[in-house]
Amino acid sequence: MAETTILVEDVSMVFSTRDGDVHALDKVSFGAREGEFFSILGPSGCGKSTLLRIIGGLLRPTDGRVAVNGSRVTGPTPDVGIVFQSPVLMNWRTVLENVMLQAEVRGLNLKEYRQRAMGLLEMVGLAGFEDKYPYQLSGGMQQRASICRALVHDPPLLLMDEPFGALDALTRERMNLELLRIWEASRKTVLFITHSIPEAVFLSDRVAIMSPRPGHLDEIASTRLPRPRTMATMEEDTFVKTVGTIRRSLKQEGSID
Amino acid sequence: MAGTAATEILFFASEGPMARPRWNPEIYLDLLYPVAAISVFLGTWEAYVRLSGIPNYILPGPSEILLSLFEYAATLYEHSLVTGYEVLLGYACSIVLGGLFAVMVVWSSTLDKSLMPLFLFSQTVSKIAVAPLFVVWLGFGLAPKVLVAFLISFFPVFISTTAGLKSVETEMLELIRSMSPSTLQVFRKVRIPTALPHFFAGAKVAVPFATVGAIVGEWMASDSGLGYHLLLMQGELDTAGLFATLLTLSFVSIVLYVVVMRLERLAIPWHVSVRQETGLNMTW
Amino acid sequence: MRTAHRARPGWGRLLTAEVVYPAVAIALLLTVWQLTVVMLDLRTTFLPSPTAAFSKVFRSYDTFLTHAPVTIFEIVGGYALSIVLGVATAFVMVWSRVMEKIVSPILVFLQTIPYISVAPLLIIWFGFNIAPKIVVSFLMSYFPIVVATAAGMNAVENDMVDMVRSMSASKWQIFWKSRFPNSLPYFFSGAKVAVAFATSGAIVGEYVGADYGLGYLIVLSNSDTNSELLFATIIVVSAIGIGFFWLIHWMEKLCIPWHVAFREEEGHG
Numbered sequence: 001m002a003e004t005t006i007l008v009e010d011v012s013m014v015f016s017t018r019d020g021d022v023h024a025l026d027k028v029s030f031g032a033r034e035g036e037f038f039s040i041l042g043p044s045g046c047g048k049s050t051l052l053r054i055i056g057g058l059l060r061p062t063d064g065r066v067a068v069n070g071s072r073v074t075g076p077t078p079d080v081g082i083v084f085q086s087p088v089l090m091n092w093r094t095v096l097e098n099v100m101l102q103a104e105v106r107g108l109n110l111k112e113y114r115q116r117a118m119g120l121l122e123m124v125g126l127a128g129f130e131d132k133y134p135y136q137l138s139g140g141m142q143q144r145a146s147i148c149r150a151l152v153h154d155p156p157l158l159l160m161d162e163p164f165g166a167l168d169a170l171t172r173e174r175m176n177l178e179l180l181r182i183w184e185a186s187r188k189t190v191l192f193i194t195h196s197i198p199e200a201v202f203l204s205d206r207v208a209i210m211s212p213r214p215g216h217l218d219e220i221a222s223t224r225l226p227r228p229r230t231m232a233t234m235e236e237d238t239f240v241k242t243v244g245t246i247r248r249s250l251k252q253e254g255s256i257d
Numbered sequence: 258m259a260g261t262a263a264t265e266i267l268f269f270a271s272e273g274p275m276a277r278p279r280w281n282p283e284i285y286l287d288l289l290y291p292v293a294a295i296s297v298f299l300g301t302w303e304a305y306v307r308l309s310g311i312p313n314y315i316l317p318g319p320s321e322i323l324l325s326l327f328e329y330a331a332t333l334y335e336h337s338l339v340t341g342y343e344v345l346l347g348y349a350c351s352i353v354l355g356g357l358f359a360v361m362v363v364w365s366s367t368l369d370k371s372l373m374p375l376f377l378f379s380q381t382v383s384k385i386a387v388a389p390l391f392v393v394w395l396g397f398g399l400a401p402k403v404l405v406a407f408l409i410s411f412f413p414v415f416i417s418t419t420a421g422l423k424s425v426e427t428e429m430l431e432l433i434r435s436m437s438p439s440t441l442q443v444f445r446k447v448r449i450p451t452a453l454p455h456f457f458a459g460a461k462v463a464v465p466f467a468t469v470g471a472i473v474g475e476w477m478a479s480d481s482g483l484g485y486h487l488l489l490m491q492g493e494l495d496t497a498g499l500f501a502t503l504l505t506l507s508f509v510s511i512v513l514y515v516v517v518m519r520l521e522r523l524a525i526p527w528h529v530s531v532r533q534e535t536g537l538n539m540t541w
Numbered sequence: 542m543r544t545a546h547r548a549r550p551g552w553g554r555l556l557t558a559e560v561v562y563p564a565v566a567i568a569l570l571l572t573v574w575q576l577t578v579v580m581l582d583l584r585t586t587f588l589p590s591p592t593a594a595f596s597k598v599f600r601s602y603d604t605f606l607t608h609a610p611v612t613i614f615e616i617v618g619g620y621a622l623s624i625v626l627g628v629a630t631a632f633v634m635v636w637s638r639v640m641e642k643i644v645s646p647i648l649v650f651l652q653t654i655p656y657i658s659v660a661p662l663l664i665i666w667f668g669f670n671i672a673p674k675i676v677v678s679f680l681m682s683y684f685p686i687v688v689a690t691a692a693g694m695n696a697v698e699n700d701m702v703d704m705v706r707s708m709s710a711s712k713w714q715i716f717w718k719s720r721f722p723n724s725l726p727y728f729f730s731g732a733k734v735a736v737a738f739a740t741s742g743a744i745v746g747e748y749v750g751a752d753y754g755l756g757y758l759i760v761l762s763n764s765d766t767n768s769e770l771l772f773a774t775i776i777v778v779s780a781i782g783i784g785f786f787w788l789i790h791w792m793e794k795l796c797i798p799w800h801v802a803f804r805e806e807e808g809h810g
């Protein structure tokens with residue numbers, strides 16, 4: 001029954017700037033099924049963040065169409081949680097208040113969601129930092145707070161733009177496992193953008209590979225790894241092979257030397 | 258600030274690719290809005306004055322003010338030379354000394370510690386309140402007006418230039434220091450270029466200040482200048498003439514402002530954004 | 542007030558920078574001034590000594606009690622008006638693109654006008670009462686507030702606006718949750734500049750025509766060559782200016798404790 005939750009058809013994006021046009025995306029097409037963990041891999045500047053913004057309804061593509069849950073995207077997609085590439089925390093709000101922004105704006109029951117927010121903060125290792133201001137946190141801690149903000153309203157669709165880029169290797173691994181745990185429990189549709197091939201393979205059902213600018217999506221690889229996945233998954237043959245295959249495709253694209 | 262405004266920009270405003278030619282008709286379209294608004298305002302004003310029969314010593318219509326402007330043209334010209342000279346001298350002193358003191362204060366921390374409190378203290382004394390003193394001390398000539406114009410316009414230049422010179426990022430400073438430069442080189446290569454936008458922001462803010470200073474100086478004691486003419490017109494209840502003088506005065510101020518804006522474009526073409534150009538930026 | 546009790550290691554240094562140095566500098570200045578007057582045996586009409594000027598403040602306290610409240614009232618009136626109308630103008634400009642296109646270019650030119658010069662006109666319109674002083678005070682302090690507040694409302698990062706939009710926020714929510722709080726530090730810096738302007742506006746309004754107020758007192762003592770009274774009045778005007786400044790500064794600390802300026806200072810090389 002796996003329905004297509006995200007449908008992207010021939011999406012192109014051209015930014016017109018003072019000194020000429022920038023072709024960020026070139027006829028990108030793909031679909032992500034309901035409950036699927038879908039990753040996008042690509043070199044810096046190939047238009048990954050742009051694509052995510054378009055799917056979130058924050059940016060209108062110059063060409064092509066995008067549908068989420070069967071309805072065409074014409075404005076900010078409802079019921080979505082977005083983790084942006086930078087934490088974008090409000091420096092006039094404490095960590096908890098930043099997370100609760102989501103509930104406030106959506107008009108949810110604040111008391112109830114406050115409990116949830118505290119639980120999430122604890123899960124990402126920010127217990128005790130609820131009342132700190134963002135400037136009192138490290139970059140990685142800020143990013144973890146912004147992940148809680150995207151999760152607090154339990155959205156069925158999660159868009160994540162390199163959420164763990166600012167974290168150290170160990171925290172990153174832990175966050176990967178936590179993310180998988182949340183995902184297995186709730187089976188959200190996740191669109192995950194990353195630079196790290198092993199991370200993409202470890203987390204995803206399918207991995208899409210983008211070419212350098214203008215971004216074009218030419219290959220989608222299924223990982224075919226059993227779930228639930230643990231640290232041990234990373235040592236399996238299939239895992240190592242898949243990582244190798246994807247690395248080779250990226251190399252062919254000219255994305256890595 | 259034009260362009261960064263509301264959210265629509267991000268969404269759907271960028272419909273399709275749009276080549277940007279050097280000559281952009283949009284700019285002229287943008288001018289239409291304020292011109293239309295001002296025309297409506299002037300039209301309503303004129304109509305109100307004509308229909309209500311309000312005495313013209315209370316409120317003359319725009320047309321009458323225009324006539325008065327022609328009538329007094331020669332007088333206003335002469336007075337604006339006097340005031341313009343005072344403003345220019347006071348303003349020039351502010352620019353030179355404001356810039357110089359800023360460099361000194363940033364150059365040497367001893368000077369910073371000893372001069373800065375004095376400057377900040379002097380800031381708490383209302384210069385406008387002190388203006389009459391200068392007449393007592395310096396008499397009725399040019400000097401007190403220039404001094405008041407200078408004192409009022411000095412601080413914005415000084416403080417924003419200081420802020421600019423200090424706003425160099427630590428990494429940039431470390432980078433240049435790794436090349437073992439002289440202090441002069443640090444200033445010439447890094448600090449001064451970084452400070453220029455701030456300096457110009459302060460210089461633009463200082464323009465009306467200098468004008469205000471000259472006028473207040475003239476009000477204390479003088480027999481020429483636009484400030485003097487303003488009081489003359491008030492005494493004669495010639496309100497149209499008063500408006501004409503106000504216009505001339507604003508013109509002097511705006512000309513100086515535009516000159517500074519042009520100089521800014523020449524000096525820092527790499528920085529002039531639309532927001533800067535509208536002058537709606539404050540660095541202090 | 543609770544947040545104000547957070548530990549602040551840089552506090553001692555801040556105290557030195559903000560209190561001790563200026564205090565020493567001012568003390569030095571006053572000493573030099575006093576010595577100059579005494580040594581050169583200057584006439585009081587030319588330059589009174591600081592002790593004479595300060596003691597005059599107390600000797601003539603009943604004069605100041607009559608005149609100072611009038612000026613303070615004018616300042617508060619003009620300043621309050623410019624805060625209300627200034628913030629409203631900034632809001633309208635940020636809210637509507639059309640309004641921004643209309644108002645913003647006009648504002649650029651309006652703010653270069655030396656507003657003090659409308660005082661004579663206002664005296665014709667309103668007479669010798671307090672109204673023209675309030676208007677001049679308002680005109681002088683209005684523009685810094687509009688300019689700073691609008692700049693602050695516009696200075697929100699695009700990412701921030703996008704983030705709030707992704708929460709299905711209404712236009713009003715985007716403004717209230719992101720643009721408004723973001724503009725507060727800008728607003729306060731504009732408000733601090735504006736309070737000095739409001740003071741100058743009220744004083745100059747009184748120069749041009751008044752029977753009461755500190756500006757009137759300045760003109761009076763000037764024409765009587767009563768330098769002692771002139772200096773005493775300058776002291777009172779300055780004290781009022783400083784008082785207002787600190788009031789705004791204190792409110793700023795209360796409203797935006799999260800702002801960079803109030804965080805612990807880290808050493809800047």
Ligand SMILES: Nc1ncnc2c1ncn2[C@@H]1O[C@H](COP(=O)(O)OP(=O)(O)OP(=O)(O)O)[C@@H](O)[C@H]1O
Binds near residue numbers: 042051213
């Ligand atoms: N608002 C914009 N205006 C003009 N050009 C833009 C804009 N946003 C993005 N671009 C351009 O589009 C291209 C793609 O940008 P995008 O941020 O999507 O890259 P990315 O794949 O997310 O890169 P990274 O991995 O470094 O985050 C870049 O070349 C960028 O310069």
Ligand SMILES: [Mg+2]
Binds near residue numbers: 050
């Ligand atoms: Mg990106």
